[in-house]
Amino acid sequence: MSGPAVPTGTAHSAHRPLHLERTELTGGLWRRWRDVNRAVSLPLARQWLERAGNLDNLRIAAGETDGRYRGPVYMDSDVYKVLESAAWELQHEGDADLADFLDRTADLLERAQQDDGYLNSHYQVAEPGGRYTRLVDSHELYCAGHLMQAAVAAHRATSDTRLLGVARRLAGHLAEVFLDGAGPGLDGHPEVETALVELYRVTGEERHLALASALVERRGRGLVGRHKHGARHRQDHLPVREAPALTGHAVRALYLEAGVVDVATETGDASLLAASARRWEDMVATRTSLTGGLGSRQVGEVFGERYELPPDLSYNETCASAASIQWSWRLLLATGRARYADLIERTLLNAFAAARSDDGRTYYKGNPLQRRPDHAEAVGDPRCRDEWFFSACCPPAVTRLVGSLEHYAATVSEHAGVPTLHLQQYTSVTLACPFADGRLGLRVRTDYPWRGTVEVTVTEAPSGPWALALRIPPWSTRTRLDTPDEKGAAVTADEHGYAVLLRSWQPGDTVVLHLDLTPRLTLPHPRIDAVRGCAAVERGPLVYCFEQTDQQDGVAVDDLALSPDTVFEEVAHDDLAGVGPTVALRTRAAAVTGRHQDGLPYRTLGGTDAVDAERPVTATAVPYFQWDNRGDGAMRVWMPLLAG
């Protein structure tokens, strides 16, 4: 079994994903997410494909029913993303109903697909003849890309060949039009690039890779077409080899980068890879929320200016979090640098995980780091999760990533003849895979991220020396490690970010990693204007937030301030109502009452009555990703910091 992004044998890839023979998430957060994904989210998504008309659109295209096309032009993509989610779930265990859904939908797509391979219900039903006439907005190749990804998932998960057949015919058609054809068009919404490379990895058809490469190179030359938000919004202002930074629509930009790295990896194009990696560094340094959320400006859903990261207003679209993880995963494979896994963890456990309610029913599209007490009253547009959306990209972006999560836990590499198994993410999992000249079995047991102890037991191992590499997150300042050879050794990461244990391993050998989860206060860079004078609370990989429901004595979250020498008491809950297992953090804090002057919320420095009043209170924080499961009150991540 393999997951998303599996470079070919000839790809230039420092790491490779595991080809799993057996795997099971045996507990903890990832397992909780996957269980709710299967039991609640995926069935609900399938219902919505009926209610919103996505499947009917395809049935009309197939000539099976009458009716009018419903929804935005990219309705097919939701079907494909749910199909992909279903495929990953079927990889975990059999499910006749889910298998039947996959089967019947493949049927439907075969019937809807036109003779020349074209498949898009909007253009077949609502705008016949409009095919490829307004690529800047049509999402035709975007939808095709999601079909390819669904087909690749179904093939990797269930050995399906029918969806793959539909995808191949569509890809062949696209190659004829966009590779052999006269018009140098490309889609206003990148996505097909990474999908074509993945399809190439399954089919071995060089034209799939060639088309992906051509589309990547074609971008940034003003060929996308005119759009009200301009060329930058569609990443069409500079070629991908030249653009210094991510600009424009965040999800578009991030999907494009996944495709850029895929093409670079398969073609061995080091300078193309370097260009993408440079943009990743710029994004991390200047445009990334503490939660990993990306795309700070709501208008246009774009990356904003450098350091424009308002906690209340940042959009941080759920799809952008998912796309960021996909891009970072590809960079991790290409380079073997742990910093990409660090960002995956930050994004996954914070911005991404916060999108879905704990019960798996509702989603945020935008994931701000603050919600004010009057958010509903002020503009009548309460900032809460919803089951589905007119533009429903985000829910199935969650289900397809959660469905394939175990594939992001580990990678393998070989350097100077030493095979190495890298544990990239920590969760309770058992896995078995081909490794070196034999097979490797590992059992990971941990309560991470609630506790910092990670026990790794070798259950099966090839003979001869090999290395176990453990990613050491940079926030873990006092990391210790117990190995069969030594107990309690201080750990430092190597230049790539891993603690590497090279030895001959026997079944039963156990390593225990002790990560340092001491709660810490995090300060923003002074250029991040919107959170100046604030600190955030982090514990291990988790960003914390203060929700109104947890505060005592009616203290308003918006009046809370922390002291620089704040000490946190950890309060573990086995099953906090509405939230599940968690570790809350409790501390002494101050409630600050501000002053007005002449009725205005401003006052002269040094003027009379000029000191804001403070009183001591107790404040409680919970992990950000668990917010808004207990009412729609105020929430904030960045807390005012009292003068030290």
Add this chain to the structure above:
Amino acid sequence: MSGPAVPTGTAHSAHRPLHLERTELTGGLWRRWRDVNRAVSLPLARQWLERAGNLDNLRIAAGETDGRYRGPVYMDSDVYKVLESAAWELQHEGDADLADFLDRTADLLERAQQDDGYLNSHYQVAEPGGRYTRLVDSHELYCAGHLMQAAVAAHRATSDTRLLGVARRLAGHLAEVFLDGAGPGLDGHPEVETALVELYRVTGEERHLALASALVERRGRGLVGRHKHGARHRQDHLPVREAPALTGHAVRALYLEAGVVDVATETGDASLLAASARRWEDMVATRTSLTGGLGSRQVGEVFGERYELPPDLSYNETCASAASIQWSWRLLLATGRARYADLIERTLLNAFAAARSDDGRTYYKGNPLQRRPDHAEAVGDPRCRDEWFFSACCPPAVTRLVGSLEHYAATVSEHAGVPTLHLQQYTSVTLACPFADGRLGLRVRTDYPWRGTVEVTVTEAPSGPWALALRIPPWSTRTRLDTPDEKGAAVTADEHGYAVLLRSWQPGDTVVLHLDLTPRLTLPHPRIDAVRGCAAVERGPLVYCFEQTDQQDGVAVDDLALSPDTVFEEVAHDDLAGVGPTVALRTRAAAVTGRHQDGLPYRTLGGTDAVDAERPVTATAVPYFQWDNRGDGAMRVWMPLLAG
């Protein structure tokens, strides 16, 4: 001559505007703005009415030419606002060309108006039969309101009766439909309410007031119709007697309040007035930028949540500044409290004045308090002024207010038999008006706001005692006053905010007010998250900003930080290139270089390498309203404050 908002003799109005027999702005900022208004802005606006198609739309409606309707549905309103601007300009001095424009446009409107009084080029040309079918968005009454305001201005300024005739016929038609008719409709964009009361003040027709009153009372009952932004966006969620706060689209909300106060004043409805005044206090306390700018959220152009006042992202629409001044002016007349004149001054000299370039050619629609260095590069949508807009509401909102500015300088009242002349705003002006039983002449000479000295000379006075009341702005902490009786007396304001000098005055009597313009640092209320840890520089009524062009040694504005004990050196310029007269402020400051940790713009408190580096520099600020007349570099009002 009288200006905007002239309550009738029976209105319940604590103050009344002056009925000017003579007036002249003799120098200073107001004169500068008026001169450029007449010489540049108004001619340009007239050109744009031709280029954008506004006048052609009306010509098509009049059957004088063929063609298609161009622009948004409210194109007529721009014509009316330019007409109003022209009328106020004609009040100042004769201008054959301008008089001809007024005349020819009145002709055109007479011909375009339908037999039943209806007049709206969009519905006559582009959607015949669509009349009043989608009031939530149609702006039909909104446009009618602007026509009435133009007609009232033309009547007050030039004794015009032709425009007034068109407006009366339209108002009569509206009364038939919306007062006598069956459907309780109302416009999604308030404006006609205040206009109808003004028309009533000129015509004395009770039905004009009755319709205004009905429309005011009708709002807030869900009758506006469904809209994607919801009822709050159109102020239709709560009746105006109940709504506790301004919500939704800022310009709509503010125009509505002007109408509410107009109706309350003419009908003597104290509780209606109190409801509006309560909302004004809430707005000032929680939703007002330091510059007076209103409407903090770009999406929907709405008032945001309480204390949501991001300096970089706040919309602060120019029309909202103008509408706020109109509302505050009406509250000032109704109550006689100086705090309304205080906000007028703050808004006029900062948010409003910043909208137009010094040369009078270009405008901002949005007026943020910060511009980042990469604003153009990041999203390809440079934040600069423009000559005109597809939705061109703002430029003529500036020209019509600037054209009538002198009317906001003073008011009269009579309390316990004592007639009082209140100077509300300080600028160089001469004026003569009927007063008490005779005539009053005043000459005000000042370099305000550059200097704090205001010399008021009585040039003509009725016999007997009367009072001269001078508004004392709350920021002037050490105010002194020279009167004919005493020199250098310390001044304190009375409960309404004025220093009141009651005596018998002789021609030649002079009073000199010395306002304290010492530059000060202003701190935000701690609930204003977006500018925590910052201070703004103010001097007298002016908010200052730091522009990149004024900084030395290549220091980036975004790296500057001020010390709490900052002392400013005042640098007066008689004519700073591109800006005109100004007083710049120079001070020692720090340039702060922030640190990243693990590539992210965040760092652990107390971690290694954890101190941002500071170096001493010189920093220079100029008045905010003069910004962006010398290049498109970074600008900021709120500056990081170093620990004290």
